[in-house]
Amino acid sequence: MLELLWQALTFTAGYNTSLVTLGSAMLGASAGMIGSFIVLRKRSLVSDAVSHATLPGLTLAFIIIGLFTGDGRWLPGLLLGAAASAAAGLWGVQGISNRTRLGEDAAIGAVLSTLFGLGVVLITVIQAMDVTGQSGISGYLVGATAGMLASEAQLIGISALVLLIIVFMFRRPFLLVCFDRQYAYTQGINANRIDMLMLLLLLTVTVIGLKITGLILIVALTIIPPVTGRFWTDQPSRLVGIAALSGAVAGYIGAAISSIAAGLPTGPLIVLTAFVLFAIGLLFSPRRGMVAMVLAQRRFRRRVHLRQGLLALARDEAIYDELTLKVLRRQGYIRRDGVATPPGLVAARDAEHEEQLWALYRQLYPDEAAQLDHHGLEPIDDSLPPDMVSSLETRLPLPTRSA
């Protein structure tokens, strides 16, 4: 079992399996990339609508191809059908949200369920038809790479690669439109056209992913990787990179696992792999991970105690709090018997000075101060521009140097 998995991961399990894992990785990368922009544009749900809207087109194409050839499983034709009905679904969502008072979410709900319902009805029609490959149609719901032809894997892989290149070419216009449409317009970018292109790429990735992840789960591949990326970075370029990478890894590992035994559905395995990557970020990201949060909370508590302790030293007040004493001792600011050391006195005077600057800032600009994150505990030079700090300094009463 493990040996089979190892073979799949190292591309030694045969030509077809290698093609499928590579194609899945490519699909994951392009889904992660375009998904990043869709998520930044706050349109994650649209991708749900697109994917469900592929079903009637897919099934209709199967019926038509089946009637003519006796076998409905001709991938390019099926994908074209899926793309057509997904485009119709998108058009419906846009039309409803632009022309009526309904919001986009309501429009998505209506269109998604209607088209999916229609698709399910058509599936039952297919089951009653006299064509080969009827059972294969359910593979498009949750993904099935087991019996995939080499030509199909190539089609998927190449399309995904082309998508990747297009997203890369348009990364800057995409980013501008996601951040600020109006500003994008002043930079010579037609925001409406860029929006259309984004949706078109989303539609394409959904359609070419049908065979691998299935239409229900492709949404996960466009949304989970960007969210994973969000844990690790604040920079959009890196976000897109991490999303592409984690999407690729998910596609690759998921497809490899599903290849080791017949009947293992590819889509769920890819999504579960993507979720594992997401969970790693959720737990261990140094910025937003849960572990980091707990540690940051502890550091913050110590910083509060340190500041309070130093202020108490500066004001010659007695300190009783155990943690405060411990923090001060560890920094070498007080001796074992609680008497302040020379560095402790310097630090205390600095803390008092900072505190006065912050107090002045809060007094002069209350709204601004309220907006800052944990103001008053960071060094003021790190939180305010230098001209602001110096203007505060000049307004401060001269330090009274006692002792």
Added chain:
Amino acid sequence: MKTAHAMQHTDTTSPLTITGLTVSYGQKPVVFSVDCEVPEGSLMAIVGPNGAGKSTLLKAALGIAPRISGDIRVYGQPYRMQAHRLAYVPQRSSVDWDFPTTVLEVVLMGLFHTMRWWQFTRRRHRDKAMACLARVGMDAFADRQIGQLSGGQQQRVFLARALVQEADLTILDEPFAGVDAATEKAIIEVLKSLKREGKTLLCVHHDLSTVSEYFDHVLLLNVRRIAMGPVQDTFTAEHLQQAYGGRLNAIQLERITHPDSSVSQA
């Protein structure tokens, strides 16, 4: 020389000429038949009461808001052809500040139009952006996430993004709204230094008491154009009365139009 001739040609035309501009949301005109010519090298304010169509006028001039009628010329040509000569500083509220991006990356957006798709952001782009951040006193904040900044700091970043474009005409939508006094001072210093470099600046402004101090030209607007011209001739009690109607009383008017003469309030 051909280029010199071309330069001269554009220099003789106004950076921004608006003729007969009407914009409406629904059936109600927000800006009606406004003519406006921004003189080269001026620091001009657009002033008017709430709902006077100040921001809309700017947005229509930039092609963001759809116009019903009128013509917009940037250096004598349609806006689209001169877009690179123009920088826009939007209102702070127009942006999602939770967006995952850093201060430096926002400023770099001002350089996107110079980068081809196969090019990556280079050292020289970053250096340029950092220099502009330094000019607004924000270079130490380059790696911050934009949501961590205060309102005044966010406004400074927007200004840096406009600076990096090295535009001849900069259009600012309420740059002083909701910023602290130090930021207001920093911003006006930058605007004045741009003016000294011969650049043109057009600015929606809401604080009447600082118009005379900050600006040299003013457009008084209340859906229609009330008056336009140099501040000392145009920014008069009579025109303000027309623009604001009963919203300003005599004492306020006196204090606004003559900020230097100390009006003693008994």
